[in-house]
Amino acid sequence: xxxxxxxxxxxxxxxxxxxxxxxxxxxFTVVFPLIFLFIFGGLAGNNNVSFSVALINQSNSQxxxxxxxxxxxxxxxxxxxxxxxxxxxxxKMSRSEIDATILIPPTFGDTAQNxxxxxGKAVVYYDQNxxxxxxxxxxxxxxVFNGANAKLVKLQTPLSVTAQSTNETGLSKxxxxxxxxxxxxxxxxxxxxxxxxxxxxxxxxxxxxxxxTPLKVWQYFVSSVLSNSVVGLFSIAIMxxxxxxxxNFKMAGSYFQLIIFVILGILTIFGIxxxxxxxxxxxxxxxxxxxxxxFPMMFLSGTFFPxxxxxxxxxxxxxxxxxxxxxxxxRMIATEGKTLLDLGPQLLLIGVWAVIIYAIAFRVxxxx
Numbered sequence: 001x002x003x004x005x006x007x008x009x010x011x012x013x014x015x016x017x018x019x020x021x022x023x024x025x026x027x028f029t030v031v032f033p034l035i036f037l038f039i040f041g042g043l044a045g046n047n048n049v050s051f052s053v054a055l056i057n058q059s060n061s062q063x064x065x066x067x068x069x070x071x072x073x074x075x076x077x078x079x080x081x082x083x084x085x086x087x088x089x090x091x092k093m094s095r096s097e098i099d100a101t102i103l104i105p106p107t108f109g110d111t112a113q114n115x116x117x118x119x120g121k122a123v124v125y126y127d128q129n130x131x132x133x134x135x136x137x138x139x140x141x142x143x144v145f146n147g148a149n150a151k152l153v154k155l156q157t158p159l160s161v162t163a164q165s166t167n168e169t170g171l172s173k174x175x176x177x178x179x180x181x182x183x184x185x186x187x188x189x190x191x192x193x194x195x196x197x198x199x200x201x202x203x204x205x206x207x208x209x210x211x212x213t214p215l216k217v218w219q220y221f222v223s224s225v226l227s228n229s230v231v232g233l234f235s236i237a238i239m240x241x242x243x244x245x246x247x248n249f250k251m252a253g254s255y256f257q258l259i260i261f262v263i264l265g266i267l268t269i270f271g272i273x274x275x276x277x278x279x280x281x282x283x284x285x286x287x288x289x290x291x292x293x294x295f296p297m298m299f300l301s302g303t304f305f306p307x308x309x310x311x312x313x314x315x316x317x318x319x320x321x322x323x324x325x326x327x328x329x330x331r332m333i334a335t336e337g338k339t340l341l342d343l344g345p346q347l348l349l350i351g352v353w354a355v356i357i358y359a360i361a362f363r364v365x366x367x368x
Contacts, residue, residue: 007215008223015227018197028192029235033185037239040177040304041247050076051137054083054092054101061109063118067148071102076140086125093126099133101125102141117152174247179331180303182236183323186262187294187303189232190269191276194224195290198277202367211367221274221361225267232266233259252337261333261340265326268350271357272322278365297323302331322357325349 019025055077057068072079080098083089089101101124108120124141126134201207210220243249251258272293280286300314301307301323307315318324325346332338332346340347 004219008219008226011215011220011223012226012230015224016230019227019231025193025196029185029189029231030238033181033188033235033239034242036184037178037181037242040181041174041243050078051099051133051140052078052080052097053137054089054098055079055104056084056086056089056101057104058106059104059108059120060106061118061120063109063148063152064104064120067122067144068104070144070148071141074140074144077137089125093130096129099126099130100137174243174249175335176306176331177304178239178243178247178249179334180301180305180327182239182262182330182334183265183301183327184298184303185235185239186232186265186269186326187298187323189228189235190266190271191273191290191294193228193231194270194273194277195280195286196277196283198274199280199283199286203282207367217362217365221358224274225270228270229263229266233262236262252335253333254339257340258330258333261326261329261343264347264350264354265330268322268326268354268357271354271361275357275361275364278361281366297321300324302327320349322350322353 019029055068055071057064071077080092083092083098083101086101086103089098092098093101103123103125105120105123108122109118110120111118122141122145124134124138126137198207240249240251244251273290276286276289276293280289298304300310300318301321302318303323307318307324310318329343329346329350332343333340
């Protein structure tokens, strides 16, 4: 075995051992991403749309009583049982405790003015903060009323619409979020790891002692990348086990190609941590710079919410962030079944960033 390779493997082994002896490092690279996985997995799994409403029935008619029972039994509506007048309902709406108020007036269900057929108009009250919710609620409520109308009057509907499945499965909320959480784990491992332990090693004089040995900077960098790749794959493997066993995540692509792509992502992001941790003399210098870099990428690269929800001009900018092609590539392999051959733009952007980042890291790295 060449001497340089032996040196790299020895220091990579030391790095892996140091990681598994550090409980705080295990928490932030394994437990912390899992906490976010359970939080966002629980949110994504809750696909039921519901509205919190007050229901005030001022009519004594039979049809009003029937519709009231239907609304209460409908899972779309969460009716507050303790609101029995409009003034109290308006107070609750102003505090955003409920989305809207459904008022059934005293004349609702009156048969005198419509040839013996019950008629009436319910009113949905809302404030400006819940206008969109009220529009959706009105549409749902109209569907309930249409069912009642069909029983009372024979309606002719010459124009109609129907829904037909494409027999294709799109991305679920969890599928989309899970890829972003893997990116979150990579950025935590790749940046906060070196930012935390490099200044500490400088403070203890460990790097200074290594500097007087024949160890070269590139050997130390390669060994660090190898050890962090192993740790990163360990952390992400646990996330996949949880996602598959608890949240029914279905892997569409190849695990082997995903592993290769994740390693490339870890290598790129880890270079940012090397640059910051290698340049900083202490934690006071490293932490603010790391936060300035991490938080924009975390929120603009599609980690927690999709980039297509952003303004178009911002999407064009965020496309060129280092973390964006990593998350996009993971999502395309894991959920769309793409291969590395399909990820040419993402791989090109990752390669360009890797060259830039490591050029800076080699330039600014200091042993003490």
